[in-house]
Amino acid sequence: MVTDTENIKQVVEDLEKQELESPGGVSSPQVYAQLLAIYLFQNDLCNAKYLWKRIPQNIKTSHAELGLIWKVGQRLWMRDFPGVYTSLAVDWSENVSQVMQALLESTRKRAVNLVSHAYSSISADDLAAFVGMPADRAASAVVEQGWNFDSVTRTMTPSQPVTQPTHITSNEDQLYKLTDFVSFLEN
Template sequence: MVILDINNLVQDLEKQELESSNGIATAQVYAQLLSIYLYQNDLCNAKFLWKRIPANIKTSNPELGHIWSVGKSLWMKDFPATYKALNAVNWPETVADIMSQVQAVVRSRAVDLISQAYSSITLETVSAMTGLSFDLCLNACKEKGWRFEPDSNIVYPVRQTPEPVVQTSSEDQLYKLTDFVSFLEN
């Protein structure tokens, strides 16, 4: 799913929830909305959504509980538990794509965290934080250009340099605004 599609989908799902009869949406709406909040790392909205889902819908639709177990693990910043919860279920097709995207984005955030926070880290810890087996983890580390010492089982991540943010000065912004206004007036 493209990010624009997800943003449109979340707006549509929120609208469906608000406009539903008695303020209670379908389980499918709740499941998709909850999984999208996890994808967006919007854990506060995910938690509030979980609290407002009626108990009878939670009990009659176990996939909601499974999605929330991923959310709880993310809330606690417990990467191994997150991957365990993600892989413990064959997700229904209504949320399967979103949950696979959740797994990919969580792994990407973990890799970014490792590259920014560690100068050296054990391969076991990298494996736990990325949810990859040792072999896949080692290959992924090598693809990133990270150095690995097999004797000590230590990985040396390469810090990613953030892209510089180009800021225009206030004078430049004022000039552009003035130029735009004069264009509109003429």
Template sequence: MVYLKMAKDNQNVDYKKLQADLEQQELESAGGVASAQVYNQLLALYLLHNDMCNAKFLWKRIPQTVKSASPETLQIWAVGQKLWLRDYPGIYEALKKEWSENTTQIMEALKAATRERAKTLVSKAYSSIDAEDFAVFMGMPLTEAIQAAIQEGWTYDSSTKYIKPKKPVSVKDPELLSEQQMSVLTDYVSFLEA
């Protein structure tokens, strides 16, 4: 039986390994039906890793008997639906539910990951954003959202109540010399002809 009980400290959990172990456990389950805990953790992990395709396929594979017997499965899927729609207020509202001991840490990590994704989105898409709108994206009270922005090195203008995010530093691909480009092109053509 794989990690059905989580470690007390989020830092010590390898979520990718846990996901792989749960996938294996689902495949090896008797009669093709795993326990609700396995489905719940696996669904939550797909959401954590922003793997919406696998989350949707898992949802379709979960037997109706498991869905109806486990209210937590429905709660996790409600979070997934909000993620799919990019309904940030809805995501944070759905994450406020009570979670079992087996999924609490994953859902907390999902909340943190959602906030990071929102922060990245704002930094890429906005040159300035109303502080209240930013708080909605972050699922935080206004003062905490402003503090989070300042901790990122962003500026907050209290007179206009706008936050100015710093643009993320983009890493450019190294430019290839013409000889290297010819070599790469030759490799592609050779591969296609083989």
């Protein structure tokens, strides 16, 4: 299973095609597990939810791993980061292990990004809960990204992400462009 963005779209298309072409509309549990895991990896929670509803109940009950993958999806839906990491701490089958490991890493990156935008400072323990690591490892990981660590108070100060300057156009410029566009459409 490949988790790079170039090939992941092709893998999703292939799995969706397998699901659609399966006899009786019921695919194998492995296809459902891979597709559900990839939807979660892509943070496509709506498609993951609809896939979960489509999976026949007898397949859900006979293959416990599907339920475990969906448990991760539920935690992602609720934005319960500590719960996500707890749910991901499972020995996954070879079928989905790479995707679930990539999901763990991308969730950590997303959590660090959210914290850097939302907090001016955060305790090492709170950061550890957000990223699902021990406090010391979490602190050293974000210090490598340029964060500041105060060892006395055990607080982290995120480095401010570089924002792209936005070009603001005046109302007259916008009105001029709109007028040009409308006249183009009329002619």
